[in-house]
Amino acid sequence: MTGNQSAQGPKHKRNVTRRKVVVAGGAAVAAVGVGGAIAATANAGQTTKGTSPTATSTSAETCYKLTSETTEGPYYIDADKLRQDITEDKEGIPLTLRLKVIDNETCKAVKNAAVDVWHCDALGIYSGYEDLSTGGGGGGGTPPSGTPTGTPTGSPPEGGGGGGGGHSEPTDDERYLRGTWKTDKNGFVTFKTIFPGWYQGRCVHIHVKVHVGGTWTNTGYEGGNTCHTGQFFSDEESVLASAEVEPYSTSTTERTTLTEDTIYDQSGTAGGLLKLKYKKNGIAKGVLGTITMGVDPDATHDGTDDGVQPGATASASASAS
Template identity: 75%
Template structure:
């Protein structure tokens, strides 16, 4: 794949004035079982393609569309271009199983975008990024005196080291990998319905950022035996987790060992507080035992003719 691997700063408040929109989120999802098994039909209750277009035309006219453009964000410093073509990105990393089902649609036509290449990458349960372990600050090693709460005792101050994931903005220029690890990274193709599913673990957190997953959507390229080639990135964004789920994860072994102060969703400098449009995932899990696994779903409305590479 191709793409500019620099990021000058957050661009999470994309101008949407040229489109009048009706927001729609991901559809009904069934509960996930032990190990975060893929839940078939997670979007069964969601309209797509002609059905969605017909629904929109009955209530909208002119420039109105079915979905709002999903917010663009900075790429961040730790993107590695199309390094692993796979759906299961877990490798040997421990953590709460997470099955992430994404749907990519054209925000103007509401039609699913098939054969797009979707990247996701995120830190592990202790805030470490593969490929950049020496630059990741993460947190952990000894049990904290108190578990992370919904209201941190203070907001981190001062400027973080250049390029470190502890950066409060999540921006900064692209960093070259410092190691050969590639866990919790992967790229896969959307199907005819615009859907793609990844198996991973619930991310942890690091200083200055709330819990999140990075993503890119590439279109107009070609799938070959070597992977995905050419095309352009039409969307660069992040997925976010509500406070209830993060607080529940913080009680689970490994996450509970983190000694890093956590930034809440409302304090994050990248998340634009717009809910699903801003990348907030819809989550399903056993509220009494999140350790069994989590199912996350979201529909991304993108503009396939535009280039949004996170710079």
């Protein structure tokens, strides 16, 4: 199980605070069609501390600082479903999530890593915690304006913020929109899911963990350390487009925008902002989301003690997870 998160000793001296993300031509990766092939594009940018990006005759990658560590939140379920298609029967806009994991020191692909993703459904509900989620379904109301009102109260679903929300035990047996799968030899892993909805106090987001150093067995993934706990975010244009599509359009929950979110650090790709691709005026047909995560395989970031996130006060982090 990926829950065994004991850290391994460093293999060599590293700067464990220096986290970077691939930037290629202004984006993490270049996407070709929804569900299509992804490849890093050539970039002759700078490197730091004398490290050289990996390169072939057609491509190169340059590493930059990544600051997207967050807490795992109360509703993480450890490696419960080893699968790539996590949709089950949930309605929503199809989303192909194409991720790449690289070593932030060497820029080399991290293969056989276990990657967890989990997120709420189109109406803000989390599987395993349906009774605790504060989604805003029903009603047939008008699409949200994007301007939240008041201060979020109660126990918000699915953590990711600073000091708030210890782990909660599941309240039901549902496991939709959750899954774990391994990276290939090039560091890629793909998930099939739906575009997330929103709930009170948070912008649209997806949670992620990366585990390394463990062993894949016939029944799961055991041992190793969790080297990254973070979140992915969606740009406002895409979220507003999704809000015109059912069942998102039936939500009556006020939506927190990307710039108002207390967890997203406003740093673009480095902060977890996905590159989203879909046909103009045709988001309902499907979205491709891509990003490259730079991680330190020797570090442990299990999301339980990372403190208050950038831009968030302690009280805001405790209430918006």
